[in-house]
Amino acid sequence: MLALSARPDGGGVLEPVAAFTTNPAGSAIVNAIGPIRQVVRGEKDVARRYLVIVAGTATQPGPVMQIQSRRPD
Numbered sequence: 001m002l003a004l005s006a007r008p009d010g011g012g013v014l015e016p017v018a019a020f021t022t023n024p025a026g027s028a029i030v031n032a033i034g035p036i037r038q039v040v041r042g043e044k045d046v047a048r049r050y051l052v053i054v055a056g057t058a059t060q061p062g063p064v065m066q067i068q069s070r071r072p073d
Contacts, residue, residue, distance in 0.1 A: 001054045001061065002032050010052040010064035019057065 003014040017036055022028040050070075056062030 001056060001058060002030055003052050003054055003058075003061075004036075004049040005052045005064075005067075006047060006049055008050050008067065008070055010050065010054070010067045014052065014054060014061055015049070016058035017051075 001014075001016055002018045002020065003016050005014055006012050018030050018032045020028045020030045051068040052064050053066040054061045054064050
């Protein structure tokens with residue numbers, strides 16, 4: 001599952017963006033531009049969120065598999 005996390009380590013409450021299944025080699029193409037726009041539309045003065053890839057589903061999330069890399073401050 002592709003999700004947004006309030007924490008840079010991917011922990012805490014996750015906002016699901018898109019579900020996907022990988023092929024046997026572990027790759028997948030996920031169209032997430034539309035869903036991300038819907039999640040963040042109309043928001044002002046909100047804390048930064050980070051993209052994460054999580055094993056499992058929106059109702060049963062598993063471990064964080066990959067997190068968005070942070071820009072140097």
